[in-house]
Amino acid sequence: MPLLDDDARSLPRVILSTRRMSENKTGNWRTMRPVIDRHICTGCQICWKYCPEACVKLTDKVPAIDMDFCKGCGICVEECPKRCVSFVPEASV
């Protein structure tokens, strides 16, 4: 593990985190998958705003959900004002 000591010898040795948790693909936690109906979606960004995984990506209009990380919590399904995000069992996808 990298340590903070070379650059600053007067400081105590501490373990440095140099890698990101984004290596940890949490998509396999999901049992239900959110699917946006792109014909109804108005691009209001509310699903992006509330996603606890920060895995809804903004685009010009219909947001793109990164299924590598989506845990399937359903907040986007519940909060979408157009009710255009359906929740489908992962097994059926």
Added chain:
Amino acid sequence: MKTSIPVEERMSAGHLACQGCGATMSMRYALKGLGEKTVFVIPACCWTVLAGPAPKSALDLPVLHSPFASAAATATGVKAGLTARGDRETTVVAWAGDGGTFDIGLQALSGAADRNEDIIYVCYDNEAYMNTGVQRSGGTPEGAWTMSTPGKAGSARPKKDLDAIVLAHHPAYFATATPAYAEDMTRKFAKARTIKGFRFLRILSPCPPGWKTDPKDSAKVSRLAVQTGLFRLYEVENGRMRLNMPVANRKPVGEYLRLQGRFKGLSAEAEAAIQASVDKIWNEGKS
């Protein structure tokens, strides 16, 4: 593209939070408001785990993990260290749960607040020791089930009035927030960053496993806490209190309580008592 909160993400996906975690939503909004020149001190709490095991981190800024009782003292030291090295710009944030704030870290918090340390202390209050399996804390509301308050009646004691305790220290800035109101929370962090001295934010943070709610309801339950008047969104600056979200037609507290399995054992009388206490607080505010 215009967005209601800043676009930059400083919390990455891949973190270890449960589905629908309110503490994660809150961290995301906090970082959007605070910006990149920020250091975090995190005592034992859910976020100790959520950030990920070294050498990996879900947060794009330095984090120092501290013992349970000493978040405020550690943050004080980090700030002093930065100042000694000539860095007056970086914001130091202590980010603790209710266990580390209401109970175990209260002394260090009081000391730092009393000395008016130039730090931001954040308590994300999910109303029990969730990380260790839902034990009662001083932040647990009366009537709520926890692992250490079994039986139908739930916790026998009322929630400790932490806001009053902190406000008794005359902090430079005080605010409450909850993730349903993301713009409000982001704004409060952005504002807190510009103020000098001891700043405190308490976030009501939904916890699906601990509150026994459906993960999809985390924003909804957070919103209902405000709409029922149970949780007030307010700020205190220079001793002046400002209500951010005056609720004209409050919803019955039952709408908030019934969404949560932890209140399943609540009797009709207990619910009426909660409603009465909420009504009393709001009616006092009017006069």
